[in-house]
Amino acid sequence: MIESIGIKYIWLVPLAPLLAFILITFLFKRFQLLSALTAIFSMVVSFILTFDILRVILTGHEITMNTPVEIAVPWLNINGLYIEMGALIDPLTAGMLFVVTFISLLIMIYSVGYMHGDPGFSRFFSYLALFVFSMLGLVIANNYFQMFVFWELVGLSSYLLIGFYFYKDSAAQANKKAFITNRVADFGFMIGVIILFLYFGTFNFLELAEGISASTDLAFLTLAGILVFIGPIGKSGQFPLHVWLPDAMEGPTPVSALIHAATMVAAGVFLLARGFVLFASASATITFIAYLGGFTAFFAATIAITQRDFKRILAFSTLSQLGYMVMAIGLGSLTAGMFHLTTHAFFKALMFLCAGSVIHALHKQDIFEMGGVFKKMKITGTTMVIGGLAIAGIPPFAGFWSKDEILLVAKTNGFTFLYVLASITAFLTAFYMFRLIFLAFFGEKRSDYHAHESPLTMTIPLMILAVFSIFGGLIGAPFLEHGFAYYVYFGEPHHPHPDYLIMGSSTLIAAAGIFLAWLVYIKKAISAEKIANQFAPLYKFLYNKWYIDEIYQWFFNKVVLSISALLNWCDRNIVDGIAHGIAWLIRTTGAKGRYIHTGSLQTYGLVIFAAVVVIVLFLAGPVVGGVQ
């Protein structure tokens, strides 16, 4: 047994935030500062334990992807239905735990400044703690059942946090939309898990992995894989269930950063990595995953170019980057997907927090109403540019390494189409991100606002995340002997070799995107309006997000409502008709039958006497007969 406090007390990692949630909800709700401190303290506890686990894995080399440590207690045992609660510790878990606890901690600190003066201050921290508990429970899960339970819990906390300003109609609509969309996806996931259990008789990841490797029933594995994959389609916002994520920006900005950029939406990718053996077992599933991810990356990037809302652009950017991760896993590289997840968590959380900082100062979200913010907000501006460079993929920033890893996998595994699509997306990414930065932070002031730099509780997390956005990618740089790929892999670790062609071309593509954005929005050499007018139908198509929402609305209005009307008719006329008919029959019988009751005592007496005579004759009959 490996000596480690972190592994010994791993159950405390999710339970500390749960405890904080309970304490804040039931005791500290009136004391704002105490609430925040409780939540932050619980995060510190989780973070320290996580850090210890990570230390053991990095230094000990004893726990690897193929030799994980499993700790479990029986949770439910009914006639062959045996379910455990436990922890599966391997580098994948540890990495994810680190990302979640680290970013949660920073965002909680940031929120102290951002949510200052909000009447729901304590409520915010209690929900955040609940979310972190759910997310950590999901990450350490050692079986699909536990994962599903926590999967639903993160959905719930996401719902609560999107609807944090529940008195706003748009927020109430958005959280409903998020919850329902996720329910649709979770249903697929649930059915997938159930059929896996029925087929293999276990929920446990390791036992299932063995069963799946030994199984040759390709049709079943494909079906189960696709069904389970529906879960990530919803949670990680893949096409066509991505519609909830842009609307989820109605929540407070730290929530967008934590849940809808860095952690929860990555849960889908994490599930793909955790259950990789299932998806990899059928080539149809894995190819489908790759193409869906690639398409989502491209699709969301095209929308992001035309949007005007600061947070919405970031939301579509998140969708696009999630598409990259899903594609990477679909291409068969768990390493690349998880690596991009990690770096993306840093720079996307950073950019969302910058957005929060700007919105906090300006009380505006439309980037066309900003301009020149950089002069007023030096720290926010600088960190935002760092985030932008990271996501665009300029070396040596974090995104460069992880994106190259994905491109490399696409190329070496022979998916040329996806390689080209991903490269185009990289160009679009650099363009829309710097369109956002140039419009919001540079150029002349385009509306009347009073900006000031945010307080230290907000800028310090920005600076820390900026450092990680610059250097975070180096953990997976292909020059490293013991880099990211050495720890997180599937099957056998493989050492990526630096491919200078891809590195060079992707850097050029990113630089081209940034240059184009500079030409259009700073130099004004190309007029954006002119292009928009020239390609008006295309522009409208992109601005309206490919009309996906409208299609759903149409589908809902025409199809769902007609089916509902039909079912409503059936319910009212057939089901209710039968029930009402029976009631009518009984009531009518009673109404007619009651006239037998005359109310006359003597009639009753006569009937009673007659009945007694009949009974006596009936009973005495044999006796009398016997006498004769």
Add this chain to the structure above:
Amino acid sequence: MITLNHYLLLSAILFCIGLYGALSKKNAIAILICIELMLNAVNINLVAFTKFLTPGDLTGQIFAIFVIVVAACEIAVGLAILIAIYRDRSSVDVENLDWLKW
């Protein structure tokens, strides 16, 4: 010689007279009196059976006394109810006492 059958016949006749009265009289007090007749028919039965079947015992006689006591109570309650009805309706005609319907 008066045998058990004579007593039983008397009792049966008395019971039938009482029953007929109870079912046909209009006046509630008359009905109560008829019920008394039926009870007395039963008393005759009890005493007669004891005398002819187990001559040593007094079971039937004691039972008859119980019946008389209970009948007295019943009449007391019955008359009280009738007086209450009379005060309400100024009549004790059972034709009108048909509230037990529906």
